[in-house]
């Protein structure tokens with residue numbers, strides 16, 4: 011039995027469809043929004059829906075053998091997991107954004123609002139810029155508007171949320187996409203099953219690019 015942690019929310023449906031096509035179906039999983047654990051013995055799989063930022067925790071601690079997490083989460087929390095494949099979905103970028111026309115005069119620590127405190131700290135440390143991190147859990151774009159922060163470090167996809175809150179990207183840190191991750195012990199013990207899924211998912215990705 012392969013235990014698979016899927017991210018609830020924007021990525022979940024697409025990820026499950028990819029796994030289904032890879033030969034790991036679980037009938038009914040997309041029809042029921044309340045049940046969180048689904049088992050389908052004929053395909054030797056048990057899926058469960060986790061909060062996207064928790065998937066890596068389930069995988070690193072062995073409650074899931076594999077799972078799907080955004081590269082943002084992997085960089086922020088550095089869980090002890092193997093990163094097996096870039097699934098090419100959930101594409102966005104990590105960026106610094108500020109109110110239009112913002113100029114950092116360097117006179118005091120820069121107030122940075124973010125969900126990604128480690129990523130932001132690393133970025134500004136490499137620039138030798140003192141910062142005051144303001145940790146938020148969502149709706150980051152309103153922080154500068156309300157005077158809580160000078161800038162934000164957050165995910166940008168279309169740029170619509172930034173625009174609506176009168177912000178603009180001032181630097182792009184790195185591209186982000188969803189990754190297939192594996193528990194390190196499970197990768198040894200369930201090698202064949204995991205390899206099968208990696209191969210099938212890679213094949214699908216190649217076909218999509220043809």
Ligand SMILES: Nc1ncnc2c1ncn2[C@@H]1O[C@H](COP(=O)(O)OP(=O)(O)OP(=O)(O)O)[C@@H](O)[C@H]1O
Nearest residue numbers: 019020021061062063080081082100101102165167
């Ligand atoms: N606007 C976006 N466009 C594309 N991908 C995104 C976007 N926002 C987030 N992602 C990617 O999808 C993953 C899941 O994001 P989602 O918004 O579904 O969860 P979340 O609300 O951030 O998670 P949590 O509630 O666990 O903090 C993120 O880790 C990131 O890799």
Ligand SMILES: O=P(O)(O)OC[C@H]1O[C@H](OP(=O)(O)OP(=O)(O)O)[C@H](O)[C@@H]1O
Nearest residue numbers: 148149150165166167168169170171172
């Ligand atoms: O560039 P865009 O296409 O506008 O997308 C970017 C937005 O999407 C994410 O937020 P999410 O929807 O996950 O809500 P959150 O504020 O709760 O994180 C991200 O944190 C940005 O706010």
